[in-house]
Amino acid sequence: MSERNGLRYGLLGLAVLILLALLLLVVRRPDAPATQAVPADSAKIESLTEINGQAPSRRNLEIQTWQTAEGAKVLFVEARELPMLDLRLTFAAGSSQDDGVQGLAMLTNAMLNEGVPGKDVGAIAAGFESLGAEFGNGAYRDMAVASLRSLSAADKREPALQLFNQVIGQPTFPEDALARIKNQLLAGFEYQKQNPGKLASLQLFERLYGEHPYAHPSEGNEGSVPTISREQLQAFHAKAYAAGNAVIALVGDLSRAEAEALTAEVSAALPAGPALPIIAQPDVPQAGASHIEFPSNQTHLMIAQLGIDRRDPDYAALFLGNQIFGGGGFGTRLMSEVREKRGLTYGVYSGFSAMQVRGPFMINLQTRAELSAGTLQLIKDLLRDYLASGPTQEELDNAKRELAGSFPLSTASNAAIVGQLGSMGFYDLPLSHLEDFMREVQALGVEQVKAAMAKHLDPEALVIVSAGPTVAQQELPPPSDKPVEQPSAVPEH
Known part of the structure; x- marks a missing residue:
């Protein structure tokens, strides 16, 4: 370092020290307002090691429950922290209810937001987006779900709920959308043939469950999906998306009275009907x-x-x-x-x-x-x-x-x-x-x-x-703190 640079850095360091000293004087001013003082404990970041083995505090939920006039079970938690609400409908409408038509439950759920009277899929998506709302759906082996996240202010909540009720209660299952989604599924089935993990999973569930409804995949297969008709979707929706077959979960910035009114609207928008019977237990498979x-x-x-x-x-x-x-x-x-x-x-x-x-x-x-x-x-x-x-x-x-x-x-x-x-x-x-x-x-x-x-x-x-692949097998390496052998590649999916 040259003498000139050394002098320059020395002056710079002195200036920094002077600035820090001035800041310290300001912070310690005796006439600083008392309201600005922060207790030391409130600013402290605590470690989990200081809780003496006790579980950290968890949000205390006050769950309220009731049943709608149409038979839907409601669970509600009032949460005023955010001006939002989360609504989730759970139906016993998963692939275990396909009743021999593999993929019917999944396809019905996927088609919910593809069309309602007077609106196609684009208009539905634009409607939720314009209100700052989000629609979600999915189907699995046991259940199918539909969800709504919305602002809780009435001018946003009410139109979002109206659109949501149309989607879950009045889906039109348009033929063009049905053909498009079928093609997407068929492309997925082709991809699965190149995925050894998926092939293993499919065979495992077949062997584990035999003739039981859990045996087949939720998405169906390349033989079943093309044959599913719009009329079958309508019939499945009328049966499996009935109010008596639904659980309505609601969390958000609402009073009990508002929650009751909201869930009553949702329940009334669904087809009328009872809960579907629970499927039978599976038989023990052959090992x-x-x-x-x-x-x-x-x-x-x-x-x-x-x-x-x-x-x-x-x-x-x-x-x-x-x-x-x-x-x-x-x-x-x-x-x-x-x-x-x-x-x-x-x-x-x-x-x-x-x-x-x-x-x-x-x-x-x-x-x-x-x-x-x-x-x-x-x-x-x-x-x-x-x-x-x-x-x-x-x-x-x-x-x-x-x-x-x-x-x-x-x-x-x-x-x-x-x-x-x-x-x-x-x-x-x-x-x-x-x-x-x-x-x-x-x-x-x-x-x-x-x-x-x-x-x-x-x-x-x-x-x-x-x-x-079938290849000659080798002995496993012995256990070690630093194993010599490492996996040969990134896991295949």
Whole structure:
């Protein structure tokens, strides 16, 4: 550094020091208004380590419930923090109600906003957009949903609700839109043929559920979709989108009286009719492995058996037990043994999908084709050991702390709350479900979790589907803190 530059930087540093001193004098002025003083505690950012093991505070929901004149169940939470409302309708109108016409439920739901009397899909979209409102919809195995997010001011809320009621109650199912969406689905089916993970999933559900309605995919297949007619959509809508088959969840800037009036309008806009009967429980499938030959570098492994329905009393114990085994991301037994110690995969996960009737327990991953047999055996051994020994106390305590820290996010926004309300109403859970769930989880011991997992899972009853190439198999690398082997490619989808 030259002498001139040194002098320049020295003067600059002196100027900065003088400025900081002046600012400090201003901040410490004795005549500063008392109202500007901020208590030290209120500005402090607290660490989770300071809560002494207690769960963070969670939004306290005061859930109100009633039934409309037409038979729809309503769950409402008044939330005045934002000038908005979130409305979610949940119907027992998923693909389990297809009644032999695969894809009917999904196609009906997808067509809701394609046309109403006097408006096509473009006019409907423009109508919601002009009001700052959002429409959403979707169909799954158990349920179909339709949702509205709107400003709560009457001049925005009322026209948005009027348009929403037309969409859910008076869809015209125009023929041109039906042809367009069918073509989109058919293109998707062609793409699925190049996706080994999707092929494995389709075969897994077929083997797991046999003739049960859960066996087929919600979107149908290339043989069923082209034959679905506009008249079938109209008939399904009249039956499955009936008010008696609906749960209305509502959260937002509304009074009880306003909420009652709003939900009465929604209910009256729907077709009249009762709730559809719940489907039968599936039969236990035959265990064993099957393989789909596919030219790829990696092999997809999907391992499953029947799990539980959503009202099973062991739900909390199984949720916590699975978080430790493979449902909680990094730190689970599966991730630790399969990825971190051996480098066999980018990710391996397990989970219970609790549904109206027994949903699947699934483990899925993809690994290098030449190590697929060893990886599958490792996972089976890990499951067998976990069911026999259960979690350690340390694993249980860590999972409880993690869940206590993350669970408040389930009610952190109005959108999250309306989703919880819809699920609670659809699966007929008590209004105290969220509090009950956390209380049950925190009270669980090692033996209770072990007993629940061993009761519902059997390492000898696994349904296994693999998709990938048939290649010579290699022995697995030994476990290591720094595994030499790494996955050969980004996971294939």
